[in-house]
Amino acid sequence: MDAKPAEARRRMHYPVAFYLVCLILVIVIPAFLFSIVVLKRTNEAQERIFESLLRTSTTAVNRAVEREISGMFSTLNFLSTSENLQNGDYADLHAQAVKTLEGTDINFLIIDQTMRQLLNTRVPYGTALSAASDPVSAGMALARGERMVSDLFFGKTAQQWVFNVYQPMRLPNGEHVLLTLTKNADALRRAVNPDVLSPGWNAAVLDSRGTIIASTDEKQETGKPFFLRVVPALRLGVSTMGQDGVNYQVVTEFSSLAGWRMIAWAKSADVQAPAVSSFLWLAVGGLVFALLAAVSAIGIARLLSRDVRLLAADARRLGHGERIAARPYAISELETVSRALSEAADARVKSENEVRFLMREVAHRSKNQLTVIQAMLNQSATGAENAADFAETFRRRVSGLARSTDLMIANATDGINLMELAKNQLKPFTPDDVSRVRIAGPAVLLDPQASQTLGMALHELSTNATKYGALANDKGIVSLSWVTSGENLALIWRESKASIDREAVTARRKGFGSVVLERMLGMALDAKLEFLVHDDGIEWRVTIPLARLRDEDAQQGAGY
Secondary structure, eight states, X not given: OOHHHHHHHHXXXXXXXXXXXXXXXXXXXXXXXHHHHHHHHHHHHHHHHHHHHHHHHHHHHHHHHHHHHHHHHHHHHHHHTOHHHHHTOHHHHHHHHHXXXXXXXXXXXXXXXXXXXXXXXXXXXXXXXXXXXXXHHHHHHHHHTSOEEOOOEEETTTTEEEEEEEEEEEOTTSOEEEEEEEEEGGGGGGGSOGGGSOTTOEEEEEOTXXXXXXXXXXXXXXXXXXXXXXXXXXXXXXXXXXXXXXXXXXXXXXXXXXXXXXXXXXXXXXXXHHXXXXXXXXXXXXXXXXXXXXXXXXXXXXXXXXXXXXXXXXXXXXXTTOOXXXXXXXXXXXXXXXXXXXXHHHHHHHHHHHHHHHHHHHHHHHHHHHHHHHHHHHHHHHHOSSHHHHHHHHHHHHHHHHHHHHHHHHTTTTOEEHHHHHHHHHGGGOOSSGGGEEEEOOOOEEOHHHHHHHHHHHHHHHHHHHHTSGGGSSSXXXXXXXXXXXXXXXEEEEEESOOOOHHHHHHHTTSHHHIIIIIIIHHHHOOEEEXXXXXXXXXXXXXXXXHHHSOHHHHHXXXX
16 A cells, blocks of 8 residues: 555656746646636627627617608608698799708709609709609609608719608699608718727618618728628627628617618627737737746756755764754755754754763652652551551552652643642542532642652542541541742641541551651651641641752752
8 A cells, every 4th residue: 555655756756846847837827727718708898898889889870860861851841831832832942942951961852753853952943854863762652652761872963872761742732742852972971980989890871772871981982782792681789790701790780760771890800809919918928927937946946956955965964963064045944954953963962961861860760769669668568457458558659659750741841730739639539529629729830859749748648538537528628728928838738527536636647648748848848847636627737948849959869
């Protein structure tokens, strides 16, 4: 199972330059792809905006054209109410129409059922007039009896491209005529405003046959078919079509009033040119940045490799036990490692000295432990009534010593907290009603030897309380408290609600508990002890100099 990871690591054994370049690519490529996605979405959004603007533009053209035609229909309605028309007085009607249409580029005609012009304001009244130039549309208007707009045609009288607006009317004499307003196609150029179009776009007005009426593109001449032959089949809105191998985007609007189409178009390549340009800039920029990043990564890798080789040499010297001087490096982190190696070389010598010291300390403490165990053995044997009592007493004392030793080992560096030591020693003796054992006092740190001595003392006091004192009944209370006063620690062990036999208490003071309290505490910690007997229990008052609780050398010199 370990072979596969080892093989994978062997295959992935590459210099740091390889990994740095991979890191650059991992950063650059996703960023490049994300930029493409963002660019695409931005272009799509811009296209939708352009389409909306273009549709707005074609709609504006459509409305301008329909306003022109609506105005022409309104003028026809006005002229149709003329008394001169009702009376057949065409001379006065000609004068009235000229005055009405003065300042406009519109002319008034009347066409009879034979398609003969009866009146035309383009020429003076009385001038001989020819037949109508657009008999097809005029005939359809007469036949349907509806007003309509013609397609573009070349006017014989005007000698230019025009379109007509027809309104059929029946005269009082029963004759059917067409009231007609004619307008030059060039007059609609102002309706097709190139300023509202985006760059690259053109617009045109086409009649129902696809003939150009007006256009912003000079190549698209009035009267010529629109160059996109599929115009009659164009869908309304935005579409794409091809012509002679070129694709175009087209926006179309339909005029229901005139039957014409307003169209805006542009080459797809021109429309997409900004997006293509942006993509090329992005691709070239991404490639350049990737190359620069790769070159920079290789340079950094070479610098790192040199510094790593120097660090490796220092590490080998550290392994041989040589002293190492900190080096300056280009990379601050490597300089930190160099300082750490130098400090490690110095710490190695110090550690070796500490190990030798600790070995002597372990030997010394082991002797002390053996001495304490020997004392416990002698006292347990002296006070025991039988072998079973001796074994149980000795076991408990060794167990208390072990708990103190555990705390000493766990907190040898920071010191043992007196509160933690007290709880640890009294826990095995605490009854089910934990309120019967009360411990209170401020935080006081003890060195290992002082904690061992105090632990043994608390163990003996707890043992005696369980056998003979407050914990020997169901209601007795043990209170352990301490305070720091000046340079001393004042510790009080008080038992209450216990059954007291003063003679028995006096006899028990000769046991091991008194030896621990009076000899060990007194000799090892310079403690002053006071023993009191109350009606409901005993009390020990112990005063210990705080300096002795942290003065391990003095305790070792006590020789107990």
